[in-house]
Amino acid sequence: MIKILKNLLYLFTGKPAIPSGSSETLEMILNRRSCRSFSDAPISDSDINTILEAGRFAPSTVNLQTWSFITFTDAHWRETFGRPVPFKAPAAIVICADINRLQELMPEMLETPALNLSFAVFNAGLAAQNMTLAAEALGLRSVMLSETGRTGLLDFAFLREKLHLPAGVLPLTTLVIGHAESSLPGIPPRQPREAVVMETTYDNTSGSKLKDWFQQMFIGYKITHPLSSFDKQLEHYRSKMADAEHEIHKEFDKK
Amino acid sequence: MIKILKNLLYLFTGKPAIPSGSSETLEMILNRRSCRSFSDAPISDSDINTILEAGRFAPSTVNLQTWSFITFTDAHWRETFGRPVPFKAPAAIVICADINRLQELMPEMLETPALNLSFAVFNAGLAAQNMTLAAEALGLRSVMLSETGRTGLLDFAFLREKLHLPAGVLPLTTLVIGHAESSLPGIPPRQPREAVVMETTYDNTSGSKLKDWFQQMFIGYKITHPLSSFDKQLEHYRSKMADAEHEIHKEFDKK
Numbered sequence: 001m002i003k004i005l006k007n008l009l010y011l012f013t014g015k016p017a018i019p020s021g022s023s024e025t026l027e028m029i030l031n032r033r034s035c036r037s038f039s040d041a042p043i044s045d046s047d048i049n050t051i052l053e054a055g056r057f058a059p060s061t062v063n064l065q066t067w068s069f070i071t072f073t074d075a076h077w078r079e080t081f082g083r084p085v086p087f088k089a090p091a092a093i094v095i096c097a098d099i100n101r102l103q104e105l106m107p108e109m110l111e112t113p114a115l116n117l118s119f120a121v122f123n124a125g126l127a128a129q130n131m132t133l134a135a136e137a138l139g140l141r142s143v144m145l146s147e148t149g150r151t152g153l154l155d156f157a158f159l160r161e162k163l164h165l166p167a168g169v170l171p172l173t174t175l176v177i178g179h180a181e182s183s184l185p186g187i188p189p190r191q192p193r194e195a196v197v198m199e200t201t202y203d204n205t206s207g208s209k210l211k212d213w214f215q216q217m218f219i220g221y222k223i224t225h226p227l228s229s230f231d232k233q234l235e236h237y238r239s240k241m242a243d244a245e246h247e248i249h250k251e252f253d254k255k
Numbered sequence: 256m257i258k259i260l261k262n263l264l265y266l267f268t269g270k271p272a273i274p275s276g277s278s279e280t281l282e283m284i285l286n287r288r289s290c291r292s293f294s295d296a297p298i299s300d301s302d303i304n305t306i307l308e309a310g311r312f313a314p315s316t317v318n319l320q321t322w323s324f325i326t327f328t329d330a331h332w333r334e335t336f337g338r339p340v341p342f343k344a345p346a347a348i349v350i351c352a353d354i355n356r357l358q359e360l361m362p363e364m365l366e367t368p369a370l371n372l373s374f375a376v377f378n379a380g381l382a383a384q385n386m387t388l389a390a391e392a393l394g395l396r397s398v399m400l401s402e403t404g405r406t407g408l409l410d411f412a413f414l415r416e417k418l419h420l421p422a423g424v425l426p427l428t429t430l431v432i433g434h435a436e437s438s439l440p441g442i443p444p445r446q447p448r449e450a451v452v453m454e455t456t457y458d459n460t461s462g463s464k465l466k467d468w469f470q471q472m473f474i475g476y477k478i479t480h481p482l483s484s485f486d487k488q489l490e491h492y493r494s495k496m497a498d499a500e501h502e503i504h505k506e507f508d509k510k
Contacts, residue, residue, distance in 0.1 A: 016308040016309075016311070016312045017304065017305075017308055018305070018308070019301055019305060022305075023392050024279075024280065025279065025280040025283060025388075025391075025392040026305065026309075026389060026392040026393070028280060029309050029385055029388055029389050029392060030305075030308060030309055030312055030389070032312075032314070034314055046274055049272065050272075050273070050274060050277075050281065050285075052448070052452050053271040053272055053273070053285060054271075054281075054284050054285055055451075056271070056445055056446070056448060056451055056452070057271045057285055057287075057442070057445060058384065059287070059289055059384075059387070059399060061401050062401070063443045063444075063472065065445060065446050065451065067451065068451060068452075068453060068457065068461070069451060069452050069453070070453045070454070070455065070456070070457065071452060071453070071454055071455075072454075072455060076454065076455045079455070080455060080456075096457075097377075100462070101450065101461045101462045101465065102462070102465070103462070104462045104463075105462070105465055105466070105469050108489075108493060108496075111493075111496070111497070111500075112496045112497060112499070112500040113500075114500050114503040114504055114507060115408070115409075115496055115499045115500045115503055118376055118408060118425070118427075118503055119401070119408065121373055121376040121377050121380070122352075122376050122377070122379060122380040122383075122408075122427050122428070123380065124377060124380065125376070125377040125378065125379065125380015125381045125382075125383070125384065126380045126381075126383060126384040126387075126399075127380075127384075128377075128380070128381060128384075129313065129314075129380065129381040129382075129383075129384035129385055129388075130284055130384055130388075132314070132381075133280075133284055133384075133385075133388060134281060134284050134285070136280075137278050137280040137281040137284060138281070144314060144381075146316050146317070146374070153370070153373060153374065153377075154370075163455075163456050163457050164456045164457045164459070165457050166457065166459060169457060170373070172373075172377050173377070187312070188318045189318075190311055190312060190320060191311070191320050193307070193311060195356065196310075196311055196320065196322065196323060196324060197307050197311070197323075197324050197326060198323060198324065198325045198326070199325070199326055199327075199331065200325065200326075200327060200331045200334070200335060200418075201325070201335075201417075201418050201419045202323065202325065202351075202418050202419045202420050202421065202424060204419070204421060206323070206356045207355070207356045207357070207358070207359045207360070208359075210356065210357070210360055211360070214360050217318065234363075238363060238366075241363070241366070241367045241370055242366070242367060244367070244370045245366075245367040245368075245369050245370045248369040248370055248373055248507075249369055249507070252369060252503075252504070252507055
């Protein structure tokens, strides 16, 4: 019981260790949180363009820029998906890992699809975080979705059909962007530093350092989803995960 | 010939479109460049810790934080690899996608390794870019390596042995960090916006928009590597790529 209370307390106090006197930029990077409630204030085209430029100028393996950004206004999203952008945000960008576009110029990409897709997925992550932070710097808020409203890799087959994605393109996440309606909730619990940060070699005891964190995640879920069954949610995920696994294998084995 | 000159010119002029009056943070995000020449000025432990916190507090799929950061001082790097950190930087962090640590708590991870590793690679990208930008905010410079000095995914088998990586851990890149020795070179050419940014659906003509960019990359390589053969470099990569492909398949097929 003391352990549960300790973990409940941690939920509201686990924060990054930021040195005093940090720059505004550093505070922004370390305190960014996902937003799931947007006001109906619109976003300017200029802001969307700046966010896309942040993606486009992200670093990437051998500067290959193995990503595609598919943009949506709310109206475009409704036309494509028959519903509003998740959390009623004014704009969304589907971020894809993409080796398709390069295959004509670099046919050797076809010989090692799993390697190239791995790099493409990593690079898309670099671009996605650059875009996320550019949105923050513009005073906007965002969230990256992998499933909510069928928006990411867990709905690979569905998105491939809706967005006409060719082979070599993985829809990883939807970056939903807008103005926050209210103040953001606390930072969800992070794994303890000693489980994640290792010196010189991999620490095989790291898994055993996660039990408190796992309980914090569970407590956090119960607080933020009081009416929902954790097991039911897990069952829902698992059926989608099996489908997505099948689709990913098809891409990684393609030659 | 005019086309070659045009592409040569583009090499020195292709810059992100930054709105005038942008914040310092936005300028930093959009103008960040990789650094390959470091001074011998040391980095404080506090700065390394702040960079690691930026990784640890990055967003991730369902907040699972599927990453590990293996840290090295120059002395530790020498002990492990028998040579200095690439580009003589004072510190390096090997950034790994990691589902190993979670498998005990979440055995369902074992059922869909390709999906979970894809998420893990993407999340590691989010963390890596957060760390890269935190380093910039601290006045440091960095570069992410995938091969130079056997530092990333192209040397998967070698790194697994050196760092004792268990199954489910992919060494994606080494973030090399330090103080820049001199001013940084120009921004390498980016693919044209119309090839990367798409509205509503995937643009199957995007590959045809890359020919100029491909020539720019080739010209840029010849300028920065005047004594090196592009074809020889490609041959070197290809043999490593075939090995890495094999290793990645083993992970993605593991059940």
